[in-house]
Amino acid sequence: MNYKNKKGFLLIMVIVFSFGFLAGCSSNSETPIEKQGFYMGTVVTEKAYGQNASQAVAEGMRRIKDLEDKMTVNAPGGEIAQLNVSAGNGAYVPLSSDSLYVLKSALKYGQLTQGTFDVTIGPLVQSWGSFKPNSKIPSPIEIDRIRELVNYRDLEFNEKENAVRLKNPGQMIDLGGIAKGYAGDEVIKIFKAYGIESAYVNLGGNVVVLGGKPDGSPWNVGIRNPRAQDGSSLGVLEIRDKTVVTSGDYERYFEEDGLRYHHILDPQTGYPAQSGLISVTVVSDTSMEADALSTAVFILGLAKGLELVQSMAGVDAILITEDREIYITSGLKESFTLTDQGGSYRYHEKT
Amino acid sequence: MKKHDLILAGMIICIVFIGFGGLKLYRAENNNEPRIAVITQDNVLVERIDLNAVEEPREITLPGPYHEILQVEKGRIRFKEADCPDQICVRRGWLQNPGDMAVCLPNKAIIRITGN
Numbered sequence: 068m069n070y071k072n073k074k075g076f077l078l079i080m081v082i083v084f085s086f087g088f089l090a091g092c093s094s095n096s097e098t099p100i101e102k103q104g105f106y107m108g109t110v111v112t113e114k115a116y117g118q119n120a121s122q123a124v125a126e127g128m129r130r131i132k133d134l135e136d137k138m139t140v141n142a143p144g145g146e147i148a149q150l151n152v153s154a155g156n157g158a159y160v161p162l163s164s165d166s167l168y169v170l171k172s173a174l175k176y177g178q179l180t181q182g183t184f185d186v187t188i189g190p191l192v193q194s195w196g197s198f199k200p201n202s203k204i205p206s207p208i209e210i211d212r213i214r215e216l217v218n219y220r221d222l223e224f225n226e227k228e229n230a231v232r233l234k235n236p237g238q239m240i241d242l243g244g245i246a247k248g249y250a251g252d253e254v255i256k257i258f259k260a261y262g263i264e265s266a267y268v269n270l271g272g273n274v275v276v277l278g279g280k281p282d283g284s285p286w287n288v289g290i291r292n293p294r295a296q297d298g299s300s301l302g303v304l305e306i307r308d309k310t311v312v313t314s315g316d317y318e319r320y321f322e323e324d325g326l327r328y329h330h331i332l333d334p335q336t337g338y339p340a341q342s343g344l345i346s347v348t349v350v351s352d353t354s355m356e357a358d359a360l361s362t363a364v365f366i367l368g369l370a371k372g373l374e375l376v377q378s379m380a381g382v383d384a385i386l387i388t389e390d391r392e393i394y395i396t397s398g399l400k401e402s403f404t405l406t407d408q409g410g411s412y413r414y415h416e417k418t
Numbered sequence: 419m420k421k422h423d424l425i426l427a428g429m430i431i432c433i434v435f436i437g438f439g440g441l442k443l444y445r446a447e448n449n450n451e452p453r454i455a456v457i458t459q460d461n462v463l464v465e466r467i468d469l470n471a472v473e474e475p476r477e478i479t480l481p482g483p484y485h486e487i488l489q490v491e492k493g494r495i496r497f498k499e500a501d502c503p504d505q506i507c508v509r510r511g512w513l514q515n516p517g518d519m520a521v522c523l524p525n526k527a528i529i530r531i532t533g534n
Contacts, residue, residue: 073423080430098534103519105526107459200503 078116097281100124106131107247108141109271115258116265116281123261127254134250137166138242147240151189155236159225167229169242169249170222172355176245177219180363180375185219189239198319198330203257210337213230214299215336248312248358255354257341272313279307285402293317293346293387294409301407302385304399310354312330314361333366334416342368346387349376350399356382369394373417443454452518452533455495457488460526469493469531484525495529497522 100120104111111131140146150160162170162281173186189211194205205213221234224314226370233240247270254268267276267286276286288311289300316339319330333340347365349357360382364372369386376396378386383398393414395403403415422528442464457464459482476500478488486507489498494514497507507522516533 076423076427080427101532103456103458103530105458105528107522110521110528358460 074271074408089316095295102128104128104131106135107139107250107270107354109128109247109349111271113254114267115263115277117263118259119265120263123263123266127257127259128208128393130253130257131270131402133252134165134246136254137163138169139237139245147242150231150233151239153192154238156234157232159223159228159232161228161230161231164229165249165253167194167224167231169245169355170231170240171224171360172249173242173245174219174222176359176363180360180367181218182197182334183366184244184359184363185244186240186332187219187233187238188244188332189241190216190237191332191334191337192241192243193239195330195332198321198328200321202321202328204323204328205337214334214337217337233411239322244276245355245359247271247273248310248354248356251310251354251358259264272318273310273354274312275310276306277308288404290347290348290385291315291317292412300385301393301412302403302405304350305402305404306350309350309352310357311348311350312354312361313348314365316365317345331365340366341388342366342372343388344368344372344386345389347372348385349382350384351379351382360384437528451516453493453514454532455490455513456530456534458526458528467495480525482513482525482527482529484522486522486525486527488529495531497527497529500503500525 068128097116099114099116101112101114102124113127115124137145139145140148140151142148146160146162146166150162153160170186176184194209196202196211216235216238221238223232225231242351249272251268251273251380252275255275257268258277263277265278265281267274268334274288279285280373285307288304288306290302291313292299292301292305314328314331316329316331320327329338329339332338342365343358346367347361349364364375364386367375369388372386373394376382384397385399385403386394391412393412394417396417400416443534446528453469455467455469458484459480464480465478470494472490475489475491478490480486480488484500484502486500490498494512497510497520500508502522502524507520507527510520513520513529513531516531519526519528519530
């Protein structure tokens, strides 16, 4: 090389060196806003990227609190609590459009699952309590008595007055199997209204994602190993614009005499569902639907549960049995990666 | 191009990578990245602590229905003891990096480390 070329070459190398140095000082052009809250009996996390992320996240949390206040049965005064108190006295109780919509949808899911998903399961939930250690098991007589009260068809609508009533005294609505899903969808609506394109909300494992990550890659949602003591996952779902909702027998339970009593009650038997499944994850476009379905599929068991999922467009699922078998519907084949290190789970893909 | 030109080019490329890597190492070692512990109980802020600025270790007793004690040290924080049934919060151990989180559901308590 002659002198001039060398000088130019050296100059280029110095510039490249500088870039290398500067690249080491990375600056965050995309800083997310993240917020946690305690609502609906669990930890809620929101994370959003974008100019309006701060306002969007704050409004999202307020909306969740609003829905909790309306729908909770763990505190008096909310409209669903009032509905329950009025059961059997003939009076229709006026409700907000939120509660009306959720109850109408719940009815629809009740019909779709032939009563496996039943929001009038309130009395059974109350009887079993919080599933803390050393909880009392309700007596068979009490369970039989209470089972009579569970019937979603006894939810009666007065369309003109936007009001609802429960037909018989003692009947109770419990929205535990659907409220988080509805809340998740409502938060995403708020994010979209603020022009957010990359975000997620996680209500105690009920996950809804908006878009993918800011760099375009999908969000990674871990699927918990139902029997890992440390809460580690056995796989990862890569998703964009979807919801992932899991129902499992490891979330709320107590054990007595070697038997596990978990919180997913079968409306037909009155006892925790013994369907052979220990975890069901539903992936779909609406979280309210995924929430209701994950409960129903868990109770239905492997065969009937798969049948239900496959009969619905846009719905996929991961079903894990007590024998450590993982069944996954075809729509998730590309997005699910098994990370189970010990190899204790066997993996099957279903059409 | 002569051999010594190639050697020079190679050296400069190495320097670029060392510069890049060295800077990253410097940042990691110096722990200059901010770590703020945000402690809430029933959605009420209990305390915000700049963990990097903690000199003396101390303890915080949380409000709420369950008796719970947090341990705060330079750069880290944890649930030290709690009388909740499952002890998941205590078992979580030390939190130190932004994004780390520990929760006690029965007591509605959340500790989260944030970078801002």
